[in-house]
Amino acid sequence: MTKEKGARSRRFEGGLAPDAVEVNSSVHFDYRLLPYDVAGSIAHSGMLAKQGIIPSEDAGTIKEGLLAVEKELSSGKLDWDPKLEDVHMNVEAHLSQRIGDAGRRLHTGRSRNDQVATDMRLYARDHALQLSELIDQLRLALVDLAAEHVDDFLPGYTHLQRAQPIRLGHHLLAYNEMLRRDKGRLLDARKRAGECPLGSGALAATTFPLDREMVAAELGFDGVTHNSLDAVGDRDFVVELIAAIALCQVHLSRLGEELVLWLSQEFQFATLGQSYCSGSSIMPQKVNPDLAELIRGKAGRVIGDWVTVMTVLKGLPMAYNKDLQESQEPLFDAVETLNGGLRVAIGMIQNLEFNTENTRNAVDKGYLVATEVADYLVSKGLPFRQGHDAAGALVAFAIKRGVELGQLSLEDFQSENALFEKDIFEWLDVARVVDRRDIVGGPAKNRILDEIERARTELSYLASL
Amino acid sequence: MTKEKGARSRRFEGGLAPDAVEVNSSVHFDYRLLPYDVAGSIAHSGMLAKQGIIPSEDAGTIKEGLLAVEKELSSGKLDWDPKLEDVHMNVEAHLSQRIGDAGRRLHTGRSRNDQVATDMRLYARDHALQLSELIDQLRLALVDLAAEHVDDFLPGYTHLQRAQPIRLGHHLLAYNEMLRRDKGRLLDARKRAGECPLGSGALAATTFPLDREMVAAELGFDGVTHNSLDAVGDRDFVVELIAAIALCQVHLSRLGEELVLWLSQEFQFATLGQSYCSGSSIMPQKVNPDLAELIRGKAGRVIGDWVTVMTVLKGLPMAYNKDLQESQEPLFDAVETLNGGLRVAIGMIQNLEFNTENTRNAVDKGYLVATEVADYLVSKGLPFRQGHDAAGALVAFAIKRGVELGQLSLEDFQSENALFEKDIFEWLDVARVVDRRDIVGGPAKNRILDEIERARTELSYLASL
Amino acid sequence: MTKEKGARSRRFEGGLAPDAVEVNSSVHFDYRLLPYDVAGSIAHSGMLAKQGIIPSEDAGTIKEGLLAVEKELSSGKLDWDPKLEDVHMNVEAHLSQRIGDAGRRLHTGRSRNDQVATDMRLYARDHALQLSELIDQLRLALVDLAAEHVDDFLPGYTHLQRAQPIRLGHHLLAYNEMLRRDKGRLLDARKRAGECPLGSGALAATTFPLDREMVAAELGFDGVTHNSLDAVGDRDFVVELIAAIALCQVHLSRLGEELVLWLSQEFQFATLGQSYCSGSSIMPQKVNPDLAELIRGKAGRVIGDWVTVMTVLKGLPMAYNKDLQESQEPLFDAVETLNGGLRVAIGMIQNLEFNTENTRNAVDKGYLVATEVADYLVSKGLPFRQGHDAAGALVAFAIKRGVELGQLSLEDFQSENALFEKDIFEWLDVARVVDRRDIVGGPAKNRILDEIERARTELSYLASL
């Protein structure tokens, strides 16, 4: 245990009470910031030396020392001390013990307030990028699966009632759209976290002539923050990133729900590789879609993370308040949850096998072509609302007879409306029904192929990673 | 009451149960979509006529009819019928009653599913723009107030403890930064809601040869959606807009908290015009900052709105599910809450008067220049961490004496560290302290003037509105 | 419009700004408190007279006046004035206009702070009771339906995978348990809201010699609050009631999900009366379970309500703060949502028809008796974990063969384990399987009958209402 004093200086007479240490310390979770903290300190000390604020030889000593401390803390050679509160004071204390006064100069022109804001932004920006790449990998898996199933049909549903026939590939591509938006949100969040707060000090910047732009550029930021009070009290980037993550996880929850449905004995639309299923401790037959359920349930978790941070921020006066420490764990949790969720979703999509016979058969039951009957009448000149009503009556009639619409006779059709002709039966053929829906975003075969092409172009960069 | 059948066709034998009507109907809140519904229907029917899907003369009849129905529904001449469920069927029924078969053709190639998705996007895009302009008006009010107080000092706080002296203008500009980000988020949300879903039908597009791009352009969208299932089941734009609104309201809650503090008898940093204060039913002396409290409290409301929509969406299978109806009220509530909150915040900022004598006096109590003592020692070559410790000891010493740091003698300083010289007293002068913090985002006078200039340039467009 | 001054006294020079009136006024939602406000004022003024604080003849005049004002406000004869802020000042102003000075004496020894706390508690207590009775009516509907289906089988599910056979009545009774707990929570919340805050004044009680117990008793409270600061700043009862409501709505969301599943073409376990279904504006065949989806989705709404109130309360100092006004709408919304949800759920349960042939057939597919095979081996002395493993192997074997377990030969069984004998086939009979589960809470017929009996006893009071 280090003898460095940390933040308590001689203004204080003793240490924190033990229960206070426990509640106050953040090092058991903010250790995740270690690489960003070290990178930030290297950039800061390099700049201090360049500006003549610390001896120029100190910069090298500090850098070397920091890299050594990082390595030893990561590998467990050095211990984390909760009495030193956080990753920042732990690193600084170990550094000072190792290199002496040079280490004690590192904090010149800096406060933990701007330091942690910098570390967290670096973490957020880094993980926004990692997650958006994982999203693209899931999109690729979905697009590949869609491409395999362009020629397979299944019912499209609304209200979980069979609605209209579509192609399976079309269904899978719906997730590609959601995930593209998710990626956009992550990158927008990353962009808006692109201003480096270092130089904002505790709240009022610093008297030292720092070169803020130099540090920002070295750390990969796009620029610097423009108000020191805001910079140290701002956790918008945490909120925005968690919001983007939460919505993506909600999309995974919808996929999870569909997997659970498709894998049920009632649907039997697909089977999932056992490497993504679990058994029962008591029922020997069970092959349960635990992972699909977990990506569904974990939406609750990241929604909770957002609520936590927002509630923490509500009503805080300027500038930094300790409450902000509570914004870290939700961020880490959200990032790690989505990371796991995406990886598992990729695995499930890659290990999913559709039973296309079942999906095709399902299209034939449930009057899915009733809209076609209405449209047919419209094509003969009837106003849509009347066509809709006539088709409804024909469905009611068919149900009473216990048959599907295609099994009615021409006379049956004509007794409802004289506009029906023989071509109504051909008109109701499923493949024709689907391919008549030939409009951007529609389920016609060529439209699906267009979308697959479009997605593959967007995702082609993954091949070269 | 109209006799049009609405969505129930002859497939149904009777109406909804009365309690079901009450829970199912949305017209008591979705009436807000009326102008967007009418605009969408005019664009849709114009396109249908151009494409030859409906008789070309119908387009004009429909447009005229829709505008008349809109006018009469808005003015209360026509009634809303909850049995017709929603704004869409109410408008269509009134239209058909007024213009007959042309009205019954309006719904050709369209479903309520893509219709409501379009209406809601139009509403969201419109209000994102309105709110971002209100945000800019609040920024302008803040910047104007900051400009008045560039030369006034107040304590900068962390942990609600006096920390370092700053200029009042600097403090106010912190909100300008938050609000600029808020505007960015609103506009990003608007951008991502820029694809028109019309043409996606119930879930599987439509068999009619619609010109989707034409409709999209007429309604001010940037393009069209690319997957029909996603398009009707997507409420991402609701979530994203509410998230942006909620964060902005959280910023207002911070401002609200600060106003409440500043107006308290303990702070007495400001007074607020009575037109933004309320009285007590029992305590005659009370002039309470109710509006400041309300913009603080209302953060909870919009956080709740986001939670509602996210929870609704969690685990929904493709494509449209009725649960989505529950995404409307939270959107309306969030938009209207922030609208009211921003307008009231503008009013309060314009009616706020600072007691700059009090803010200036507050700077002198609380050892706010202790950091300067440490920095002084650093400027004499001491490592920062040792300077920090020495300054802490001097503070402890001064407290025991019952004086501020500037009231210590040079001997007192030197007994702690021999590096102190006579110039320490000048070094601790507040104006100098603040203006030494001469760095982008810092509280030095010229830096504040830079930021005011920058903001005014960004906001100059408001003058010409 | 009244000329009474409301809360602004001559301490104020003018009115609120128009945008402030809009945000500040609560009368557009707190009008719901009218009957409770009037009841509270009648009790208060009666006590004032009895204590000699106001002239004894005033009590009668006030009572009569209040009842008249209530009637006229309810019927729309009198208008609500948003400038008077809330229900309380509207009632008092109308009263004073009607009866003069007696009306101006009503507020003696009272503040709006203790008045609104009282009104809201009365509202909460009243509706907790109403909702708990509706819950019991839903329980009764479920129990009646369970009684009809004691002899019908369906698969019990875990992970939406068929797990073990149960009786349909058993499944329905699961909701009886949830709802019983819900009722318990509502009544506990009601009980804890049982202390009357009147007499707490604005925050520091009052100098008048009120008889608080008298008022409390007259209003049906169990006692009085014991700290005036807490009493006016406390909204625990709102939080607790919303929490209980939200959990009940989550239970309805589970029922809603099951209804949606059962009504799907894949399950076809039940049909629902059309009076609880909606049609599609475009697909004529659709009979959608909109109400089931709505009771599912509305869980999000009441969860949001709770979040709103909790976030509002977080970090508020003593005693009353205007933020508390934001606790009203979530309470009203939660109460009204659950009220509608319960009534619709009752209607759906009463209009639900099970297809018991389908539920019975479903039991035979999916190796639901695999656990019985393991248990059989245990009954022959094998440790359970080995029995579990052997049964798993038999399931894998049967799947390869494309048969169910009951279709294997005795030799097949014995080749896995020699302990199997001929009686294994009888052992796997579904009715026997279920009735062997003869333990409290189990699906054996007599156990279900016990639970039905138990529930009917609890609910028998409903018959006499």
Place this chain on the structure above:
Amino acid sequence: MTKEKGARSRRFEGGLAPDAVEVNSSVHFDYRLLPYDVAGSIAHSGMLAKQGIIPSEDAGTIKEGLLAVEKELSSGKLDWDPKLEDVHMNVEAHLSQRIGDAGRRLHTGRSRNDQVATDMRLYARDHALQLSELIDQLRLALVDLAAEHVDDFLPGYTHLQRAQPIRLGHHLLAYNEMLRRDKGRLLDARKRAGECPLGSGALAATTFPLDREMVAAELGFDGVTHNSLDAVGDRDFVVELIAAIALCQVHLSRLGEELVLWLSQEFQFATLGQSYCSGSSIMPQKVNPDLAELIRGKAGRVIGDWVTVMTVLKGLPMAYNKDLQESQEPLFDAVETLNGGLRVAIGMIQNLEFNTENTRNAVDKGYLVATEVADYLVSKGLPFRQGHDAAGALVAFAIKRGVELGQLSLEDFQSENALFEKDIFEWLDVARVVDRRDIVGGPAKNRILDEIERARTELSYLASL
């Protein structure tokens, strides 16, 4: 690493994918259930033996084995294996390795579904009790502090504006009321978690003749659950306990806010022992109330925990779904957060020192006795609403003069209303003002003493612990 198969039996061909293991495994958090899992298994196996379901000698072997495994897992001698998923399978596997077939018999008549439901209830019940005792300890600290400050005055606030004078002891006792309710909610939640689910099996109870009541009694439950589907799918007790915890943490957040205010340089109402304060890494003078801020901020965390569980539960069909695993971490987090929060709050209350001179002086500024002026006029026969208005005018008059009400002359009073007499000055004396508020829950001295007495009686049991 054990070779026991866990739940995967020979139905499965291989293991989980590595990313699936990571997401699926719960042992890194459910290890907290170890003591409860072992207690449950001991009770279960004892009963199995008593009922003759397993050999009677096995019960002893199992018990001994379980206690040994618990000890070795707790002390780190044995490792947790994430491939075995959870605490249950880890314990069972280690047990079977240690004691052989007896261990493999433990799971007879039980499933992980009823096992984890039991473990979690035991955890919940145990911690509800622990937390309620901590709450009482905080109450005791508050009551002791209140007793020290019965004779000290401070302003009572509404809207953070000085409102009416009260006694400091009265203010502190407000928290006693909140915390008493919190305790009630915790104990109600505990009571409702009082039915033992063991015997519910996977979802359909079990075929073995278990003695459920025996197990329940041994584990300290009040009874057994009454529907097996509900029992394994129910997490109401988690929701209810977290809700109670969250509200208690919100109360701590209010206390935290008040501490932050009182410790500010503007209020200077109190000082806090340095063992509950933190320093700044850069500002040497800072003594920050970090712990007060943390108990304020952590309200967000437990609110988020509740949201998580509720969102997870929404829309789940019967009976057990894997999503339920996500209910564990929020429960643990909420329990541990409140535990830390209460302990720190106790410490802060015990280390808080009021500056009673400052609180007393604060009472004299801000027209806190204006209500008394109105009440005075009422005592002379004027209707309250007119008295209120007259007092408001006097305040306005005094403000213009720059004096407090007590500094006006009798003529000043009389020029507003002739009813004023000389005794008005005595009437406005602070101690008399406060002690005239002599009503249950009021700030009069004897009323506070009553409440202290009442609380001490309730808390007297703590002395004997």
